[in-house]
Amino acid sequence: MADIAAGTQVIINAWAIGRDPSSWEEPLEFKPERFMNSSIDYKGLNFELIPFGSGRRGCPGVFFAIAVNELVLANLVYQFDWKLPDGIAGKDLDMSETVGLTCHRKYPLLAVATKYLKN
Structure with a gap:
């Protein structure tokens, strides 16, 4: 693991994380059933799936977006x-x-x- 200098801007590649074969079986296949009975969710606590970001910089509208999408x-x-x-x-x-x-x-x-x- 490398040290990152203070003040360095770090950009996380969420696209690559979501397609990491060490995290997902057949990551390039569309398999929504992989989330059935899974503890992994979209809220930013599981770093295998971060569509709305995570931590302090996570999307503040995530819960509104989910409610509107469902409606x-x-x-x-x-x-x-x-x-x-x-x-x-x-x-x-x-x-x-x-x-x-x-x-x-x-x-x-x-x-x-x-x-x-x-x-």
């Missing part, structure tokens, strides 16, 4: 029926990623939303 997702699922266009099966989706400031899909996800009509 938006619940409304989208409740109000619409969702299908892939042209009869594409979920297993045929290309989940390739591209790198940049954030990680995003190489090819956009297209989904067809139909207003859910209650009987």
Whole structure:
């Protein structure tokens, strides 16, 4: 381990940490089930996963962001029926990623939303 001089600006590469094979089995595969029954969470206490940062410099809006995301997702699922266009099966989706400031899909996800009509 190296010493870091006082006053040095250190930038943590969260992208690389999230893809570290010593922390994750098959780190480049999209496997949300890896967090089922896991003690690792997104709040910055586990350094294997730090989407909102950690410590004093962690995102102050993390709990607001989670609440809003849950509300938006619940409304989208409740109000619409969702299908892939042209009869594409979920297993045929290309989940390739591209790198940049954030990680995003190489090819956009297209989904067809139909207003859910209650009987």
